[in-house]
Amino acid sequence: MPASFGFNASDLIRFLPETILTVMGTLMMVLDPILHRRSSHAFGHMSIAALIAAIGGAVYAYTQAGPAFGGMLMVDGFATFFRVLVLVVGILTILPSYRFLARQDAETSEYHALLIFSIAGQCLMAAANDLIIVFIGLEISSIASYVLAGYFRDDKRSNEAALKYFLLGSFATAFFLYGVALIYGATGSVNLTAARAVILGQGPGGAAPAPVVIGVAAALMFVGLGFKVSAAPFQMWAPDVYQGAPTPVTAFLSAGPKAAAFAVFLRIFMTTFEPIGSGWEPLVWFSALLSMTIGNFAALLQTNIKRMLAYSSIAHAGYVLVALTARSQVGTAAAMFYLAAYALMNIGAFAAVSHLSGRGERYQNIEDFSGLGQKQPLTAAMLSIFLLSLIGVPLTGGFFGKFYIFKAALESHLVWLTVLGLLNSAVAAYYYLRILVMMYMREPGEAVENAEPLTPGLRAALILPALGTLLLGIFPTWVLEFAGKSAALVK
């Protein structure tokens, strides 16, 4: 622990996004009685303003890059990348939420405040350089998401989702905490950089701790984080939770907490546990392959689209784990790029699902997309872009991300993982194509006939991520260069 704990200006600047979000979230709860009757959209607008301000804050913090609060936070390119990513995810969650919540008569300040708090936690996770901060961020993010998953109190599935998510989530957090305790015991520090130095035998004591202890700690943390990113074999909760949670919340869960958890995953495993990399590599290798295979093959059988996207999200976690298995700077950059591309395409796809789901989320089956191409060509075209990107067709972000991940894997000589991963993505094409088939090759069904026209919020929620997806696919250079520059985590 750092000896002096004095605040200074640059520490506060580096902590700006979290501060903005916390203040605004609290403000919303306070203003609830005043604003609630005036305008039902006020909280949505406030949230978007808060998120945009936080993006500004994150960018400004990056101009003052460096450690904060005695090394507990590390505001670097990596942290900024993930902070901006989760903030953008937040905006894209709120845009379709306007119409979704109005349709269910469920516009409240809690929904937005919880979302903002959850994002604050994720921002903290992105910048955390200390296991305690990681844990605090993880808890802030998770507890808010547990509540969000059960936001529809009267809905059985929503309740089930929340309970399952909460119980299994707490269990996983406990595993993570065990790992933290072991690290503290073995190295005498919870700071990632300091612990790394001790593991390398460069600490104050000189001697390196027993590799077994460090290995067990890594394995325990792997379990905890593997749960958060829904990697196999810790993926069991995902389909039920994704199906039961309100659709915009599902979209959020599949992108925001996942990206933040991967940020932590990468930072811990590429700094503290980097010296014992050859030890955990087989573990991650196996988990990556298992996630891809289970995710893709189980998705083939689904009829509920949210469940299908849940399995697809498990598979995509597998692809990111492939990048982690590469254990290189290129691999880290690839994971960063992929998570950005994945967040955009997935959240866009969920926006289309939430648009079509109708009152009480009646329409959630893949058949319900029948004939969407005829009735709402714009929605169908945007969803097609997301699906093609999820398949990995060139000129989309999904393709380039996959390409970059497997390039990193081959550079680290992971030939079999690459081949199996790519074959997996051919399997995946089948279930994404089913939705395309429904939209364009079938006659309109009940859900599409009853679909409302697009509201401006939904239009933005579809068009913005689609543009982002194409931009990442056609001109990936900016994002790629930033990711490549920020991917050196060992300082």
Added chain:
Amino acid sequence: MNLPTLILALPLAGFLIALLVPRSSPRGSRIWAIAISLATFAASLALPIVFDRGAPGEQLTLDVPWIATPNIHYHVAADGVGLWLVLLSTFLTPICVLISWRSVQKRVKEFYAFLLLLEFGLVGVFLAQDLFLFYVFWEVSLVPMYFLIGIWGHERRIYAAVKFFLFTMTGSVLMLAAIIYLYTRAQTFSYPAIVDMIWSGRLSFAPGEQMLLFLAFFAAFAIKVPIFPLHTWLPDAHVEAPVAGSVMLASVMLKMGTYGILHFCLPLFPSAARTCAPWIVVLAIVGIIYGALVAMVQPNMKKLVAYSSVSHLGFVVLGIFTFTQMGLDGAVYQMLNHGISTGALFVFVGLLYERRHSLEISDYGGVATAAPWLATAFLVTTLASIGLPMLNNFVGEFLVLQGAAIANFRWAIYAAIGVILSACYMLWMYQRVFYGEVKEEVRRRVADLNLREWAVVIPLIAMMVWMGVYSQTFLPPVSRTTARVLEQTQVNVPFQVRVEHPPRMPAEAADAR
């Protein structure tokens, strides 16, 4: 402006603008599609004019960086083979627009938009000189074809479209793995640079490594060609596709596979290609004979033409893997011939379907009485397809068989059986459809060609005659390029063609004359 880039930009712009044409005006979509596809064709006509026929390498290059890390370039150029395949694509697109003028009535706007996107992808495949760019075009061409089959196809269109997509995608991802692996070794995606490295020995692979890379590329191409036994998607896709889809699929898309084998598999992995050659030749010959036999018993015209494609493409693959100048020239020429004559066959089948709404041979009979000009034009195409001298296929088949005879005389004998069989099934079909008793339905419904249809038929038949009579227009640049490929495949391989008197190359023969 760089000419290949112009040829790519026109259909892409055409696609984007076609999306903006209002849905309420199908006529506007049609007119826009024909205008832009004719403009593309006109631009591509300049290609053989500015192309230096004497030089062997890529020409009209444009190479600008696209993505910095990894080092990906927008690198396009034309070589002697790609040149003609580009022309084939741009030639057939307006024909496809015209042939769909009446037969496509639903979602007209999207149809033509996808057709133009398809043209963009296909042309790009033949022009790309950067492996990543090549893969991009390769996959991009898949998407519009998927929709063309799936939306505008016949009853089992969805099954056919999904099958087509999944087969191709499986092959493609293996190729993607190999492309990335090549990059990690060569640190570049530039095709000419990699070939140069391999040729000069700066980049070499262990035998096992080379074999796996070869097989990964070959799998993608073999599915696309398709080589027996990977052909099962083809009859489904052809039968279910709308006419324009069938034409583009048979005439151009299958050539992506054979072009890929010639352009990538041979120069990049010469010794693996030579090692595998005998096995691949066996598959090619099996394909030739099997395709022909299955075609013979088809009751459905489209399926018959589809299986005949399997047979004809077998000749192309056989020609390539003879590793002789004649065989390679013949293979390339046969790619173009098949594009014209099978494209034409699908057009005619489409014309018959438009009139009688059936693809079953047994529903026809006596069409020659009802529609004499249609019958005559079909006859010319049939004769071209079975390799009658003076028409295009004869030249290609002859060269392939000669190449095969040089490499191994037995191959030529087996392949020649395919030629005989093709005469059987094509003429038999012709007889059953056009001669015999005139069926009442046929007399009532089958009208002769109209002006728009003449506009489709005449260019096709003119090309068959031109390519059959004066192959010198086309062959010299092809020979220059294939000669270079052949030279590149000699790298690191102790291999000699066993001939006492090396035959003269067609190009030399022309010079001598």
